[in-house]
Amino acid sequence: MNESIRQQFPALQRIHNGKPFIFLDGPAGTQVPQIVIDAISDYYKTSNANTHGQFVTTQETDIIMETTRNNIAAFIGAEGGHTISFGQNMTSLNFSLSRAIGKVLQPGDEILITQLDHESNRGPWLALREKGIVVREVRLLGTGILDYEDFAQKINERTRLVAMGYASNILGTINDVQLIRKLTYQVGAWLLLDAVHYAPHLPLDVQALGCDFLLCSAYKFYGPHVGILYSKPGLLDRLPADRLRTTYQHAPYSIETGTLNHAAIAGVDAAIKFIASVGKGENLSQQLKNAMQQIGQHERRLVQKLYDNLLKIKGIRIFGPPMDVTVRAPTLAITVEGKRPDEVCRFLAQRNICAWDGHFYAIRSTEVLGLLEQGGVTRLGISIYTTEQEIKDTLEAFSELD
Numbered sequence: 001m002n003e004s005i006r007q008q009f010p011a012l013q014r015i016h017n018g019k020p021f022i023f024l025d026g027p028a029g030t031q032v033p034q035i036v037i038d039a040i041s042d043y044y045k046t047s048n049a050n051t052h053g054q055f056v057t058t059q060e061t062d063i064i065m066e067t068t069r070n071n072i073a074a075f076i077g078a079e080g081g082h083t084i085s086f087g088q089n090m091t092s093l094n095f096s097l098s099r100a101i102g103k104v105l106q107p108g109d110e111i112l113i114t115q116l117d118h119e120s121n122r123g124p125w126l127a128l129r130e131k132g133i134v135v136r137e138v139r140l141l142g143t144g145i146l147d148y149e150d151f152a153q154k155i156n157e158r159t160r161l162v163a164m165g166y167a168s169n170i171l172g173t174i175n176d177v178q179l180i181r182k183l184t185y186q187v188g189a190w191l192l193l194d195a196v197h198y199a200p201h202l203p204l205d206v207q208a209l210g211c212d213f214l215l216c217s218a219y220k221f222y223g224p225h226v227g228i229l230y231s232k233p234g235l236l237d238r239l240p241a242d243r244l245r246t247t248y249q250h251a252p253y254s255i256e257t258g259t260l261n262h263a264a265i266a267g268v269d270a271a272i273k274f275i276a277s278v279g280k281g282e283n284l285s286q287q288l289k290n291a292m293q294q295i296g297q298h299e300r301r302l303v304q305k306l307y308d309n310l311l312k313i314k315g316i317r318i319f320g321p322p323m324d325v326t327v328r329a330p331t332l333a334i335t336v337e338g339k340r341p342d343e344v345c346r347f348l349a350q351r352n353i354c355a356w357d358g359h360f361y362a363i364r365s366t367e368v369l370g371l372l373e374q375g376g377v378t379r380l381g382i383s384i385y386t387t388e389q390e391i392k393d394t395l396e397a398f399s400e401l402d
């Protein structure tokens, strides 16, 4: 990635104590480029209105909403804008979806979740236990990889839904979705993927994946805080989502409640355009795919460097799959012997390095790996704007930590 990309992010120009920040906190939300900031403020300057009216600004709002749905569809390889619903964030959309799915399941029906997932893809499904639905949990191995034998044993003809992450926001593990898809097809269950941590890093193609639902969140891929739900055509129409009689009763609108954040959605469209601007191709889909391949390669190169050199520092342990796996998200969970993760992050913060400590809501994984008591891990996340120099500076900081 080149300097012209970094120039587009005002936050990267900020100087604090004489130095710019190094943002390794991308997995908790990335910085946003100027085009996103402009789209949000331009919306308020020019087109601020509610939807479906007779005058210019409302019609412009309708266009922004539908264009953004279509462009997100291109970003994730979906059939079209009619498959894309918006919400406040991923968690609230998933809760709405789980309530709707809960109404069409019977007591004794089963849902499969995993120990690797973020709580937002566990809690909404665990809540359905109240209705007599059986929720089973696929085990996480000490390697940070799901136990696929356990998965194959737990999925059965009563399984109605498999809800799992595509990439882990703590360990960087990318799950074997092809295998999961095969097993879910065999029993006729729905497959729901939490792609919140995958979407910022690698190309997505929901049709090739064959998933029924997929969720992501724009603030992880250079946009504002907006949750996104993909539902396979026809599926959402069959689900009784909580809704008012005054809203549209069909997809993609039936799961959306109240007035959406139009300005932020204008910002999501700008984030998609920003990503597309990095790639080459004859149309938006090709540009997005190429851009995500380039972003993936850039991040992979830097995370490899960070991984290899961190391992050389005494007392540092890295959790999750090793770098020799073919695909891995550029996110490292580490511990430093004799230091709590919050101490490590405070030390990094003094050097303007922004990194998170804790469990990042992937609390079950930290419990299973025995890391919760000690305050979780320190998480280092690579983004489009991370540079080789920043990796060097981060490694230098770690080498000074004693």
Ligand SMILES: Cc1ncc(COP(=O)(O)O)c(C=O)c1O
Pocket: 027, 028, 089, 090, 091, 092, 118, 120, 121, 165, 167, 168, 169, 194, 195, 196, 197, 216, 217, 226, 227, 361
């Ligand atoms: C993997 C993963 N899933 C889901 C979420 C929840 O997303 P949101 O904040 O949009 O509810 C996050 C947020 O950190 C995440 O990393």
